[in-house]
Amino acid sequence: MASSSRVEILNEGGLRVDGRRPYELRSVSMTFSPQAHADGSATMQQGLTTVTVSVFGPREPRSRANAIHDRANLVVEVGVAGWSQPGVGQRNRGDKRLTEVGATIRQTFEPVIMSHLYPRSEISIYVQVLGSDGGILPTAINATTLALIDAGVAMTDYITSLSVGLHLTQPLLDLSSPEESDIPYLVVASLPGTGKVTLATLETRIHVDRFEEMLAVGVEGCKILKAEMEGEVKKRTGTMVERMKLNALPDRAGGMKDSDRDILMT
Known part of the structure; x- marks a missing residue:
């Protein structure tokens, strides 16, 4: 006899466990957090x-x-903070599951990073x-996209990812x-500009019919997520431009630093 579901996936109103x-x-928050x-x-x-x-x-x-x-070598390492999963201690880089996640991230980004430039x-x-409450791999892929953009690494498109x-x-x-x-469930990562998976x-x-339907839903969801990520990148770029403009202003004595003059000329 099949065991009953541990949670009510969809209630009578068509809502999920968390009301979605x-x-x-889920709610999405993105930040560019400079690190030493x-x-x-x-x-x-x-x-x-x-x-x-x-x-x-x-x-x-x-x-x-x-x-x-003829190209850059891509290295990915994954770690999990001890507090992210109750009852689970610090997991190190040698953990088999983390190694698999790192390999998946590397294989996902290798065709998209323009590594021949480096x-x-x-x-x-x-x-x-x-923090862990489902969707670790998709969240890691999305964070990697933003971090690569922040680092100025050339890519053919964003990669966005969701679970379905x-x-x-x-x-x-x-x-x-x-x-x-x-x-x-299925984890999908795609290039939203072309829909390529x-x-x-x-x-x-x-x-297979269900797989195709899930894949299509995931690709559409990735497009929505890209719009949110792109908005955050544009906001970040606007902030950096404003800072450059402020740094390029003449100093109080009326002079202008050589470095500031160079910024204005470019």
């Missing part, structure tokens, strides 16, 4: 899942053996999970942890 409708995303020595960094919060990513590079490889003559260099991405679950015949977007534990990972067998 099937295609409704990092070339780019960003924190992404989707619901109660929080991930911060730091990017170092492009820079000289830490080992010459890691240098690739031959014989290394781009290091450090992912730290600070299936309750009976109803797809659900952006799963929380209780939903992930109870229903089959760069990642589709599913750990449970489902009918």
Whole structure:
């Protein structure tokens, strides 16, 4: 006899455990958080899942053996803070699951980063999970996109990612942890500009027709998420431009620094 569901995935009103409708995303918060020595960094919060990513590079490889003559070598490491999951201690880089997440992130971004522009260099991405309530991989992918943009690394497009679950015949977007534990789900990452899918990972067998429907829902959700991320990037860019303008103003004595004059000329 099949066991009953641990949670009520959809109530009679068509609402989920946290009150969302099937295609409704969790609340999203994005910040660019400068970190010492990092070339780019960003924190992404989707619901109660929080991930911060730091990017170092492009820079000289830490080992010459890691240098690739015609493109950059992409290195991804993932860690989980001990407080992010109750009852779980600090998980280190050697953890098998974290290694798999890091490898998935690397494989997702390698075709999109214009690595040929940075031959014989290394781009290091450090992912730290600070809070976990479902969707760790999609949140990490989204935070990585923002951190790479902050670092000025050239990419062909944003990569945005979401999870898509299936309750009976109803797809659900952006799963929380209780939903992930109870229903089959797919993680989708796509290039919203073209709709091209760069990642589709599913750990449970489902009918191919349902898979195609879930994939389509995920791609559409990724487009919505890109609009929010793009808005935050534009806001960040506007703030940086304003700071440059202020730095370029003449000093109180009426003179102008050489560095400020150079900024105005460009």
